[in-house]
Amino acid sequence: MxxxxxxxxxxxxxxxxxxxxxxxxxxxxxxxxxxxxxxxxxxxxxxxxxxxxxxxxxxxxxxxxxxxxxxxxxxxxxxxxxxxxxxxxxxxxxxxxxxxxxxxxxxxxxxxxxxxxxxxxxxxxxxxxxxxxxxxxxxxxxxxxxxxxxxxxxxxxxxxxxxxxxxxxxxxxxxxxxxxxxxxxxxxxxxxxxxxxxxxxxxxxxxxxxxxxxxxxxxxxxxxxxxxxxxxxxxGSADQPAQQIGNGLIKPGRGSVTTGSGGQVSIPFVRQAGEVLRTDPRLHVFNHAVPDTWYVLGATLSAGLSLRWLRDLVGLKGVVEAYPILSAEAAAVSAGADGLIFLPYLSGERTPHMDALARGSFIGLSAHHTRGHLARAVMEGVTFALREALEISRELGVSVDTLIAAGGAMESDVWRHIQADVFGVPLQRTLLKEQASVGAALIAGVGAGVYRDFDEACQRTVKYGDITEPDAANHARYDVLYAHFRELYPRLKGDFHRLAEGW
Structure with a gap:
């Protein structure tokens, strides 16, 4: 063996x-x-x-x-x-x-x-x-x-x-x-x-x-x-390309959305002969572990961290079933959280703002909003931030027709459906866990000659599971809310900076 x-x-x-x-x-x-x-x-x-x-x-x-x-x-x-x-x-x-x-x-x-x-x-x-x-x-x-x-x-x-x-x-x-x-x-x-x-x-x-x-x-x-x-x-490689390999993302067409403590949208691409490498200061274009391949990486700093912050704030810290409770309550709220939008900038933000002084906010909060509304708004706000990274990636000409969902937050059915609806793209999960470590093992296999190349390694290893399809009605609703979301940071940037700097 x-x-x-x-x-x-x-x-x-x-x-x-x-x-x-x-x-x-x-x-x-x-x-x-x-x-x-x-x-x-x-x-x-x-x-x-x-x-x-x-x-x-x-x-x-x-x-x-x-x-x-x-x-x-x-x-x-x-x-x-x-x-x-x-x-x-x-x-x-x-x-x-x-x-x-x-x-x-x-x-x-x-x-x-x-x-x-x-x-x-x-x-x-x-x-x-x-x-x-x-x-x-x-x-x-x-x-x-x-x-x-x-x-x-x-x-x-x-x-x-x-x-x-x-x-x-x-x-x-x-x-x-x-x-x-x-x-x-x-x-x-x-x-x-x-x-x-x-x-x-x-x-x-x-x-x-x-x-x-x-x-x-x-x-x-x-x-x-x-x-x-x-x-x-x-x-070996950095964790993002290793995780991509563990998810079978070694060619254009598929990308990944990872919702862990932070959140990342990552999409591999190749450069055509004679083509200038396309970049954008609002995100990262890095070398892949796969030869002659690059990937676009957009990052939001507080993805799962935002929900953990809410968990602690609403008295669920230390409760074993805290996240299933929040997911169930969020699922009982309709798309859009009844007019509540969350800006997930609890630790500043990377893509697209590159602003360490950006700050988190609930916009539209009213007396009828419940813990479930807050939870859904957090999930939606994080996903809106990830959509910004996805759209900038597409502006660079990077194609993606399916996103592989990764990270602990994707165990939440409601959050997974929110992401499919906001992106308007099917989400799929791989059946193997520990994608970064498995990716490292596959790199070892290619380097040691166990596999001919990454094509063989991934074909033999990576298997995909269930697909979460976007709901057309929710996607249309989220398009409207996403436009509102994008308008908020420019309006509030000055306030964020003054408050962060202590006036």
Missing amino acids: TFLLGIDIGTSSAKAVLFDVETSQIVAVAGQEYPINHPAPDRAEQDPDDWWRATVDVVKRVTSEAKVHSVAGISFSGQMHGTVMVGKDLKPVAPAIIWADQRTGATVGELIPLLGAEAYAAMAGTLPAAGFMAVTLLWLKQHDPALLGRIHKVMLPKDYVRMRMTGEVATDPSDAAATALFNVTTREWASNIVDKAGLPADILPDVRASVAVAGYLRADAAAELGLRAGTPIIM
């Missing part, structure tokens, strides 16, 4: 999946949480060695459960944007500054004018945002040059774990693209941005294809993990 090991280094936990190639099934899965440290209100840091300890734990658990200690390949999925800093001894010189860190908010405004928003996005596929490596390194240059001087190499979170296995420092194009320091067309570091920002180019890692062999499992790491030394270690 042939097994693959996929490891996901997420924001809150590490997860390992042991995958059986012959049956195309998960044999064992394990997760282990680790903390996000907040030494100041605007800081979000993690100890890279927490990732390693968690990885050792989950790998030993899945291999012990399945009584399997030899795999054909290992690869990775990882949280995006963050900055891991190591010295010449390849040990961390400081805690990793992850994507959720907000200390660099003001620095973003200094970096973009170096090229201008349109030119920056055309080269990097994205504008920088707080928590992106480009902005973090510029902040260190300005505020902690001594630390910057101690850095031998930087990398992304999953790269650190892979380095602990192989001793090799590198990253892949999909993770490099998420730094806002990478030329997504030429697939190399954007020297123009690096030079204009005055950053040391020598600390940036080599970039290797997501399916390239990064090295082989060293004896010391093998002993810790309980695996065979010499196992091929494949580069």
Whole structure:
């Protein structure tokens, strides 16, 4: 029997999946949480060695459960944007500054004018945002040059774990693209941005294809993990393209909508010969793990987080059935929540506003609205925000006729139907769980030669389940409400900023 090991280094936990190639099934899965440290209100840091300890734990658990200690390949999925800093001894010189860190908010405004928003996005596929490596390194240059001087190499979170296995420092194009320091067309570091920002180019890692062999499992790491030394270690990718692979999204035509803590619309596309890569400063165009493929990514910061906030606010915190209760109450309310609209900007917003000072709001609240109305309005408001990302993606010429629904919120029937109705596009779910970790396992399989390519890997592995079709009447109703939704942020932006800044 042939097994693959996929490891996901997420924001809150590490997860390992042991995958059986012959049956195309998960044999064992394990997760282990680790903390996000907040030494100041605007800081979000993690100890890279927490990732390693968690990885050792989950790998030993899945291999012990399945009584399997030899795999054909290992690869990775990882949280995006963050900055891991190591010295010449390849040990961390400081805690990793992850994507959720907000200390660099003001620095973003200094970096973009170096090229201008349109030119920056055309080269990097994205504008920088707080928590992106480009902005973090510029902040260190300005505020902690001594630390910057101690850095031998930087990398992304999953790269650190892979380095602990192989001793090799590198990253892949999909993770490099998420730094806002990478030329997504030429697939190399954007020297123009690096030079204009005055950053040391020598600390940036080599970039290797997501399916390239990064090295082989060293004896010391093998002993810790309980695996065979010499196992091929494949580069891996950022979590979004890994999840796309786990959902079978390797070609144009299908996209995914993920509603977890945050929300993402992600759609793969290819560039025709001689065609200039299309970008838009309001969202991200990043390199896929699939060769010669890119994907459009639009993100809203508070998707499931908005419903969790409401859950706590209305007295359901700690109630085991809190989300089913809110879903049932929301389902009893008609489309449009009886004139109540929610703006889901509880943590600022990315697509399309790129505004850290945007704030959440209920618009149209009246005495007859109930908890169910609030719950439905939250679900609809988050979905309207995701529709903005979908429509901008289409403006770039990216086609999509079906969306794969992912994320914990899609366990809610009512929220899934709301999304189909708002988008006017069928939603479908995959039957396999743990898409990011499975995607990492499939990357390992392609890189190790178990599969010929991603076409074969996905054809053998990905199976789809039920389809949620849009309701035409609700879609027409939501078109009207969506137009209202889009008008609200421009009207309220000044108020948001004044209130956020304390007048």
